[in-house]
Amino acid sequence: MxxxxxxxxxxxxxxxxxxxxxxxxxxxxxxxxxxxxxxxxxxxxxxxxxxxxxxxxxxxxxxxxxxxxxxxxxxxxxxxxxxxxxxxxxxxxxxxxxxxxxxxxxxxxxxxxxxxxxxxxxxxxxxxxxxxxxxxxxxxxxxxxxxxxxxxxxxxxxxxxxxxxxxxxxxxxxxxxxxxxxxxxxxxxxxxxxxxxxxxxxxxxxxxxxxxxxxxxxxxxxxxxxxxxxxxxxxxxxxxxxxxxxxxxxxxxxxxxxxxxxxxxxxxxxxxxxxxxxxxxxxxxxxxxxxxxxxxxxxxxxxxxxxxxxxxxxxxxxxxxxxxxxxxxxxxxDFHSIIVIAYPVLLFIYPITIVLIILNVLPEHIATPFVFRVVVLVTFIFSLPDVIGFISPSNKLTDIMNYMPLAKHSLGWVLPALLTLVITSFVQSKPID
Structure with missing residues (x-):
């Protein structure tokens, strides 16, 4: 039609x-x-x-x-x-x-x-x-x-x-x-x-x-x-x-x-x-x-x-x-109070949502269940410090994460997620006997 x-x-x-x-x-x-x-x-x-x-x-x-x-x-x-x-x-x-x-x-x-x-x-x-x-x-x-x-x-x-x-x-x-x-x-x-x-x-x-x-x-x-x-x-x-x-x-x-x-x-x-x-x-x-x-x-x-x-x-x-x-x-x-409540929630759920969106438009042979699981898990782990850092700015985890590229901008999850996607896609393409 x-x-x-x-x-x-x-x-x-x-x-x-x-x-x-x-x-x-x-x-x-x-x-x-x-x-x-x-x-x-x-x-x-x-x-x-x-x-x-x-x-x-x-x-x-x-x-x-x-x-x-x-x-x-x-x-x-x-x-x-x-x-x-x-x-x-x-x-x-x-x-x-x-x-x-x-x-x-x-x-x-x-x-x-x-x-x-x-x-x-x-x-x-x-x-x-x-x-x-x-x-x-x-x-x-x-x-x-x-x-x-x-x-x-x-x-x-x-x-x-x-x-x-x-x-x-x-x-x-x-x-x-x-x-x-x-x-x-x-x-x-x-x-x-x-x-x-x-x-x-x-x-x-x-x-x-x-x-x-x-x-x-x-x-x-x-x-x-x-x-x-x-x-x-x-x-x-x-x-x-x-x-x-x-x-x-x-x-x-x-x-x-x-x-x-x-x-x-x-x-x-x-x-x-x-x-x-x-x-x-x-x-x-x-x-x-x-x-x-x-x-x-x-x-x-x-x-x-x-x-x-x-x-x-x-x-x-x-x-x-x-x-x-x-x-x-x-x-x-008021609008400002809702924004304040929203921000830590966004720092947690947004990275996972972005990763799911990207994975779902990739070809099936690349975005397999294995890739989905590992990439989402890594994204979750590396986005947690941003949430914790917002709630409690002074903590050791945040200090450690600040060494990651883009971490100071609440984007410390980006590089680990990208590298995980590349590595898992490469690993799964190799036959396992």
Whole structure:
């Protein structure tokens, strides 16, 4: 079956929107602002963790066309089950409520002065309505919400760049590429890839999408991934460059928390580019970007637990309701507190997720179960010091790990994982008699 252009565009827009949430909008401008003249280098680093790896994750989904469980099953079914539960619990407990917190702090409270409880309650009630109308998610997001988000983003970036003085400040970032990579962690996009990719797969199986053959779905998902990735690249590069070029024109209070600095800068850029109307545009933009991401997270979690119980719709409904209630509860925290909680979790789960994504796109004769098990184990071992070091900065393990390349940048697991992949691939290719 030939892939219809309409289906391709709807899926691409939906995929973009499911990725693009609070962090994706707030992180790039301040990154560019701080990078100044080095904004291009931080852009490269940011793209690695916020675009390249997530899209590779979508390509892995196109290849597997299963659930998140399929990502880790070559390690072992038990490992994959634990990994899936951790991913969905983390997603429901941190990124999903973070979207509500960001919406409240930046878009709702400054205008209406409402409490976070009221905002979260209304927000997740609407999320629940969308998630329970499961078969319509792609169409609703892909046809209506995403085009509006993209148009507003391009408007802010285009007018912002054309009205800026194209003068950057001096960079206060020592290692631009590494800083970009680590900032890309905060988008949750690698985790988002394995979560929302599964949402896309299941959505394509519903009757309203005329794509059923394995090869047709694979082509559709791959093309959609590349289109969404291109869109993310353009938007991120635009937001980072706008932040850099407005660095000498907008004053950001250094005494504010980093998340409020991000919001303050983005608001300043919007007002500078679009006038007083820019504040309204920003509020709508953040609300929609956060909302679509929350829908993807809750739907992904509900889909997974539904699959564990013989595709029970009751389990799907129950999981969606529990996830939304959890979102209301955690959404009472401010955005900064959720970021602080998220960081050590990211240092632990992100390296494993990145490794699983890469292994799943490699050819079967290279990424065998043996390679999966050893590489994941090594990644786990070498990522633990980062978590321990964040919780307790002064410890012998961290001191020892600092001798590893990139360890000081929380990337000490990269070289061991890469070497393990090369060595295990070579060892298994040798016949054992």
């Amino acid at each position: 030939n892939i219809q252009r309409k289906e391709l565009l709807v899926t691409s827009f939906a995929l973009f929107s499911l990725f693009f949430g609070a962090g994706n909008l707030l992180l790039p401008p301040l990154l560019g602002y701080n990078a100044g003249e080095n904004w291009l280098w931080v852009t490269i680093g940011f793209m690695i963790t916020a675009v390249v790896i997530p899209i590779i994750g979508i390509l892995a989904h196109a290849k597997l066309q299963g659930t998140l469980f399929d990502f880790g099953k070559k390690v072992s079914p038990l490992f994959s089950s634990i990994y899936c539960i951790l991913i969905y619990v983390i997603s429901v407990a941190i990124p999903s409520p973070r979207t509500a917190a960001a919406t409240h702090e930046i878009a709702i409270h400054p205008i209406f002065g409402t409490s976070p409880l009221l905002t979260s309650a209304i927000y997740f009630s609407l999320v629940l309505v969308f998630v329970l109308n499961r078969s319509k998610i792609l169409n609703l997001i892909g046809k209506f919400l995403t085009p509006f988000i993209v148009i507003m983003l391009l408007l802010v970036i285009g007018i912002g760049l054309s009205s800026s003085g194209f003068t950057t400040g001096i960079s206060n970032i020592e290692t631009p590429i590494v800083s970009g990579i680590l900032e890309g962690y905060q988008t949750f996009d690698a985790i988002g890839a394995v979560v929302v990719g599964a949402v896309i797969i299941i959505s394509l199986n519903f009757k309203n999408m005329k794509v059923s053959a394995f090869d047709s779905k694979r082509r559709l998902i791959r093309k959609s991934g590349f289109i969404a990735g291109t869109g993310l690249f353009i938007i991120y590069a635009g937001l980072i460059s706008v932040g850099a070029y407005y660095g000498s024109e907008i004053e950001v209070n250094s005494e504010l928390s980093s998340d409020m600095q991000r919001a303050s800068l983005l608001r300043g850029i919007s007002i500078a580019a679009l006038g007083t109307f820019g504040n309204t545009i920003l509020s709508i933009l953040i609300s929609l970007a956060c909302f679509t991401t929350a829908i993807g997270i809750v739907a992904g979690a509900a889909d997974y637990f539904r699959g564990l119980f013989n595709k029970s719709q009751t389990v799907y409904f129950a999981t969606a309701i529990i996830a939304c209630i959890a979102g209301v509860g955690v959404g009472q925290l």
